[in-house]
Amino acid sequence: MIAVSNTTPLRYVIAIGHAYLFQEIFETVFVPGAVHAELTESGTPEKVRKEILSLPKWYEVRTVQNPAVPSFPVTLHRGEREAILLAESLRADVLLIDDQAGRGVALARNLPVSGTLGLVERADSIGLIGDFPKVIEELKGSGFFIGETLEQQLLGRYLKRKANK
Numbered sequence: 001m002i003a004v005s006n007t008t009p010l011r012y013v014i015a016i017g018h019a020y021l022f023q024e025i026f027e028t029v030f031v032p033g034a035v036h037a038e039l040t041e042s043g044t045p046e047k048v049r050k051e052i053l054s055l056p057k058w059y060e061v062r063t064v065q066n067p068a069v070p071s072f073p074v075t076l077h078r079g080e081r082e083a084i085l086l087a088e089s090l091r092a093d094v095l096l097i098d099d100q101a102g103r104g105v106a107l108a109r110n111l112p113v114s115g116t117l118g119l120v121e122r123a124d125s126i127g128l129i130g131d132f133p134k135v136i137e138e139l140k141g142s143g144f145f146i147g148e149t150l151e152q153q154l155l156g157r158y159l160k161r162k163a164n165k
Helices: 007-015 020-025 033-040 046-053 078-090 100-108 116-125 132-141 148-163
Strands: 002-005 028-032 059-062 094-096
Touching: 002 007, 002 078, 007 020, 007 033, 007 046, 007 116, 020 116, 028 033, 028 078, 033 046, 033 059, 033 078, 078 094, 078 100, 116 132, 116 148, 132 148
Parallel strands: 002 028, 002 094, 028 059
Antiparallel strands: none
């Protein structure tokens, strides 16, 4: 399975020590240059920067051809625009993106999307995470925002998965 990722899913999953999920779930995670630049800038947590700068086997930076040419119906950051264009050009199985406007544009362009929480939930459903509620707490502790309603939905689905095992 091939994924293209925007900054946020990589940043938060790596920050909580679960970078291995990318290698376990995806053959390769492609990132556009703008996303790579965001992940390696000085404001990014050191743990994340170190992981990305080590260029893990599952991580590949790709240049996006003519990233400024297509117009998008909403204003998106450069990383989001490039991630959407890269996902289109590679015909990725999934675009990992959390930004709501970016997700909307990607869906309008018929791209399959998932976000940080979708990735973590999938990892739990295939047995890659031992304590899903703890991972949710770690994400929140790292600064990732999860609304109360969504958190309760995720935990409810987790309890159903656990009961069906």
